[in-house]
Amino acid sequence: MKLQIANLTKTYSNGVKALDNLNLEIGTGMFGLLGPNGAGKSSLMRTIATIQKPDSGSISFDEINVLEDQNALRKVLGYLPQEFGVYPNMSAERLLDYFAQLKGISSSNDRKAIVKQVLEVTNLWEVRKKSVSGYSGGMKQRFGIAQLLLNNPKLIIVDEPTAGLDPAERHRFLNVLREIGTNHTVIFSTHIVDDVKELCNDLAILNGGKILYRGTPTEATKEL
Numbered sequence: 031m032k033l034q035i036a037n038l039t040k041t042y043s044n045g046v047k048a049l050d051n052l053n054l055e056i057g058t059g060m061f062g063l064l065g066p067n068g069a070g071k072s073s074l075m076r077t078i079a080t081i082q083k084p085d086s087g088s089i090s091f092d093e094i095n096v097l098e099d100q101n102a103l104r105k106v107l108g109y110l111p112q113e114f115g116v117y118p119n120m121s122a123e124r125l126l127d128y129f130a131q132l133k134g135i136s137s138s139n140d141r142k143a144i145v146k147q148v149l150e151v152t153n154l155w156e157v158r159k160k161s162v163s164g165y166s167g168g169m170k171q172r173f174g175i176a177q178l179l180l181n182n183p184k185l186i187i188v189d190e191p192t193a194g195l196d197p198a199e200r201h202r203f204l205n206v207l208r209e210i211g212t213n214h215t216v217i218f219s220t221h222i223v224d225d226v227k228e229l230c231n232d233l234a235i236l237n238g239g240k241i242l243y244r245g246t247p248t249e250a251t252k253e254l
């Protein structure tokens with residue numbers, strides 16, 4: 031499993047250079063992208079998820095040329111944006127069952143099993159009967175993870191999942207990431223140093239659209 035990013039550049043129409051000839055290679059495991067507000071984290075993640083196009087550069091994921099073949103990428107990618115989703119007034123359990131149906135799982139027993147599994151992994155099983163529209167921010171973030179796990183993605187990208195969460199909910203969320211990181215490749219961005227220290231075996235520090243540091247959290251501690 032390898033994600034390779036080469037010479038990626040993005041300048042917005044207002045003249046802000048969000049990605050500046052960025053190079054990065056990411057392998058299997060839990061990867062943290064650390065950087066202050068405005069560093070370019072969301073721009074990078076949206077570009078990998080093919081939500082937006084860069085001006086130049088290339089991205090490959092294993093055999094997939096990401097910028098040329100968005101459909102192939104989206105089959106193996108789970109992306110959770112920073113903004114909370116807008117959800118209908120439906121219980122988490124029913125909504126996930128509905129998404130599983132859209133995915134083409136026709137057996138209701140199969141759907142039940144997978145929905146139970148993703149609700150347990152995201153620690154939402156006890157609140158499965160509650161409406162997602164009434165969930166707190168942290169619960170919505172975890173619901174977003176549950177939803178993308180239905181597709182069994184090879185690569186999961188999560189943009190600043192802990193921003194704005196209170197300490198208890200932040201810990202709940204990090205525990206969920208730790209759990210899914212045992213059998214998925216997860217890339218997540220954060221401006222909180224402790225998030226990457228607690229979770230990652232590999233990290234990069236981004237600022238001004240460039241990678242300033244690449245290595246392990248232990249080595250990085252000197253710099254932070």
Ligand code: ADP
Pocket residue numbers: 042043044046047048065066067068069070071072073074
């Ligand atoms: P981060 O996620 O690290 O906070 P962003 O990628 O959101 O960084 O932003 C990087 C820079 O690009 C910032 O200066 C931001 O203001 C600017 N920017 C982000 N999105 C847009 C946009 N759609 N249009 C113009 N400027 C943008």
Ligand code: ADP
Pocket residue numbers: 153154155156157166167168169195196198199
């Ligand atoms: P916020 O993210 O808005 O700061 P929280 O998500 O931490 O708020 O908490 C909102 C309420 O939901 C709290 O009472 C919390 O105990 C409860 N809650 C959150 N997640 C769960 C869960 N998995 N099971 C049961 N209750 C939960």
